[in-house]
Amino acid sequence: MSDTPDFARLEAFALELAAAAGAAALPLFRTGLDTDNKLAHLSRFDPVTEADKGAERAIRALINRHFPDHGIIGEEYGEENTDAEFVWVLDPVDGTRAFISGLPLWTTLIGLRHRGRPVLGVIAQPYLQEVFLGSPLGSRLITPRGDVPLRVRGCVGLHDAVIGTTDPNLFPGIEGEAYGSLLKAVKLARYGCDAYAFAMVAMGTMDIALETGLKPWDIEAIIPVIENAGGVVTDWRGEPVPDTAGQVIAGSSRELVEAALEHLKGAAST
Structure with missing residues (x-):
């Protein structure tokens, strides 16, 4: 097992995953696509669309191709190899209700566990062309205008x-x-x-x-x-x-x- 993850490489790959998810989901945004209800049997509403499913399929395909020894936990397609040293944790469209309502506040969430601990994360909003990336190398916002370091607001009451x-x-x-x-x-x-x-x-x-x-x-x-x-x-x-x-x-x-x-x-x- 590796002692020190190559976070620069993993960050670059996470950004590739976010781009692939966006390419799958964004063309379906504001198109009136069909919505399934995962909780219809309980008379509750938990929507899922082809955007959710297609985005997760795109992410999983890249992980399996480039890091076949890594595990995956995804909202739409479940778990595989979860005892691995590295495990990707995926929500292809977080905020499906916003997605189907045409609101640009849904995101793709891509997390990476190393030995059970979350160490890298991406919050991507492809319609707004924003990617929030965090790892031990720091947190930054990536847009077409460039990268900006992220920092929480100064302490307030x-x-x-x-x-x-x-x-x-x-x-x-x-x-x-x-x-x-x-x-x-x-x-x-x-x-x-x-x-x-x-x-x-x-x-x-x-x-x-x-x-x-x-x-x-x-x-x-x-x-x-x-x-x-x-x-x-x-x-x-x-x-x-x-x-x-x-x-x-x-x-x-x-x-x-x-x-x-x-x-x-x-x-x-x-």
Whole structure:
């Protein structure tokens, strides 16, 4: 096993994966493509489209061709070789609801675990031509205009914080009460951004992003982007995000996250 990953090579490959996913998904954006419901049998709505499936197929094909010894965990096509030293964790279209609504806030999430730990991540928005990349080499935003280093906003108090989450209605019961308490303590909340809100924390335009019920492919690409931009990502107990994901909060500083957790900890999963 390698002792020190070649992050420059892995970054370049992750960008190749993001480009391939974008080439598969972007031509289908705002085209009125058919939508399947993965939870129709439960009378709930969890959409999936050919954009999700085609983008993940494109990513998997490249991984299998160039790194056949690497593992893969993907939202649409499951797991393979997950005991490998390197495992790619994929959400080909995070924010499918935004995608089918024509909103350019969906992203492709490409994460890489090394020996079980998230070490590299890509948050890509091909319609806006933005790629947020994070690894031990640093975090940066890549656009046609060039590369810009990513850095979280300077430490702010909770009363000045801008927070984001996908939908406050996704917090049931005691989680909703906890979120309501946090909402009263902050300056501004924005909704409907999915993973893009986490990218904005890394960019320094928002201060907190939080979610519940996440899967590994929803968060593992995000962790290296925010952490290497100087931010913090934990579960709602203030512990490292587990392999099963679940409740997650990201913030621009440890102090800010801890202040937010004072409102959330009563609803934290055990």
